[in-house]
Amino acid sequence: MSEDERSGTGTGWPEPVEPARPEGPAGEPDPRPEAPDADELSPLAPVEPAGPVERPVDDGPSDGQPTEAAAAGGAGAAGGGRGRVSGASVMIAALLALLGFTLVVQLRTTSTDPAAGATRQEDLVRILSDLGQRETRLRQDIAALEDSQRQLRSGEQGRKAALEEATRRADELGILAGTLPATGPGLTVSFEPGTGQITANRVLDAVQELRGAGAEAMQISGAGGTPARIVASTYFLDGENGGLVVDGRRLSGPFTITVIGDPATMRTALNIPGGVVASVQGGGGNVIVEDRGTVEVSALHDPLKLEHARPVS
Template sequence: MSDEHTETGTGWPQPAGPARPGGPAGEPDPRPDAPDPDELSPLAPQGRPEPGDDESPVERDEHVERDESAAGAGSAGAGGSLGRLSSAAVMIGVLLVLLGFTLAVQLKTTSTDSSLAAARQEDLVRILYDLEAREMRLRQDITTLEESQRQLRSGEQGRQAALEEATRRADELGILAGTLPARGPGLAVRFQAGPSKAISASGVLDAVQELRGAGAEAMQISGGDRASVRIVASTFFLDGENGSLIVDGRRLTGPFTITVIGDPSTMRTALNIPGGVVASVARDGGNVIVEDREAAEVSALHVPSTLEHARPVS
């Protein structure tokens, strides 16, 4: 029996076990219920046992495959969610762009005219008044033409009505062309220049345009020497020397008077709109005197030019 057998008191050697560290730090806890120091080691796992502790190699392989399958399924699900999310975001962005483009086109097509939006209140009033006067004249023309149509369809009376209608139309065209004199209710518009600025050709032209827009049917302009010029569609105005005007090549001296046939109240209103002819001349120091005439006479005639190329169609 060896010394080891004698020291243990059993006579038999102790079974071999895990070696414990020696020294003070390696002394075993003398308490009988003390936990194993290996179980309290910070390196020992506290949860699920690591593969290999109590599992066979086949079971370890099955655990590894299940873990990899679960990880792959999780990553695939996350990738699918991200893919679906990105596709939905792209689709929403495209729809928003299309909606914005449609709204922009709609606003552009329904926007008002830029020239009218930037016009002054006086200009808008004048435009509105001109449109109303033009509508009234067109309605009157429609009524007259409908009456003429009914008369022309009534046999013998229709032929007589056709002759009368042709004569009336010829007289109207002669008045409009300035080849026939005219007489009727209207206005006499007299321009007086201020002390510092003469009446300009553009101011007289503005007055002519306002009167035409208000329904003027015949006009003539006279100078201080009583010389008169018929105003037709082709009449032009130029500034002359010493405050004079050149009208269709003829020189007129001031003061100037426009005699016009038409509805007096309508034409007077057109001349006196805010920012109109009367206001413009007054701003330059001049004055415009408007007088009603029960029987205004437009006697000046316009000599028609000789046609060189145009021929009437029979």
Template sequence: MSEEHRETGTGWPRPAGPGRPTGPAGEPDPRPDAPDPDELSPLAPVEPEPAEREPEPEVPPVEESAGDEPQAKPVPASRRWSSAGAMIAVLLALLGFTLVVQLKTTSTDPTLAATREEDLVRISSDLDSRERRLRQDIEALEESQRQLRSGAQGREAALEEATRRADELGILAGTLPAVGPGLLVRFEAPPGKELSSARILDAVQELRGAGAEAMQIAGSDGSAVRVIASTYFVDAGGGLVVDGRRLSGPYTITVIGDPATMRTALNIPGGVVASVRDDGGNVTLEDREAVEVSQLHAPIKLDHARPVS
């Protein structure tokens, strides 16, 4: 084996590499812009250089202690906004549904829907009368306040105001008689039956609500009882017991107040007059320019209370 065979280790001679040509063909190109023969051929494909990648922002590492639990990944802002928007939409829908149901409930009153036009007019007139009466009371109180603050005349005005208030309280308490325009309301029981105390109490409450200022109730024998805030009515065999006094029917209530307003209150559909007539009884209303409530209520004896000086 020759030396060449030993050098390659294959037993074959080393192949001869391409050498530079010799002679005239191997001389360098005399042109000044000729490429270097050692450089690649311009026809050989040139691999594109890799584009430079923008450096990624460095995220500071989160230091975790040995005892801390791994923190949860932050929720994207878009997901948070979508959840909040859905919750707001649900709440708005529930609010709108509640408002619609409430409006439908309040706008459909079965009592007013079944009321006749004439009755609605009377109810409206009753409310207007109450409003006028309250406005008059406000004006009177404001006038009294101005008089009490008017300097030299304040003492005299205060005395007059105290006297007037005492008279009003005496009428309300039943310790003073009263006279004025009003009604006579007569209740007749159904044949073979007795008028219940609940019907008389309903009539008294309706009259008070319509602005009655003083009233008394009388039986068939002419005995009367002053009706005040503490008056009670109890059923008794063949009649009523009013504040401990027994009365027999028919019953007559004498009341002072605005006749038109009180008449409207008693004649409301489903009210006192309608209920008594449905049971077979009868109610008669009579307007009077002046009625007198003369029956007095014994003043209550005070054992512990005394006026403050």
């Protein structure tokens, strides 16, 4: 092929030769049977080459750099990849933020009392021990009540047990009310006036300390007059010449309180710093506390006369 033919195509290769259009009268089809269809000869229809067509090879730049089209395509692909990665990153970040918010809310909801968190380990152990002991006592009380219930429901034995239980409670209430005498271990507490007078407030303080220490029955006696039973409604007043008025009864000093209960516990309660013994000694008097293996509280308190209430069976 000559140089003129290669330069005429602009690519260095000859242009494909189109089939010749048959000549005939204008507007009439070709009368030949083997003539091609008019649509096939339309200038708009694609023309298939008669043989294989060789594509021009663009050597491109010789320095190994990509062409502009390839660079543009690569840039577009890279841009699309970066867009997809950015969207996934945003979704992951949103899920992580939601998870973190959920964890914070849960921790705040299930957080413990700050006071309990600041408690020392020794205090927590002590609290746990106290709760365990309380649980044990409650279980013992439940077992005792259930046993009493079974005895009360079991025929003749139940009636006997019910009578015994009622008698025991009546005796306890009689001792507390001061209508029954009582005996048992306890103390005698003697108040001796010195340079100062034994006032009613000092005696009342001693009675309250003894009650707090578990005293079950008490009576007070003086140098003159009959002993007086001490119950919940007992009152104390200062009398003449250093005496006392206890529930309307006049007593002269020195005074002695006889009490039934645990001797060690009651003695400790009376001798605490700033307690009854210290206050009486500070006022010029003296207090003598003696343990007794058996003491008797024989004074009785007159029962109240009820006007409206009546016991029922």
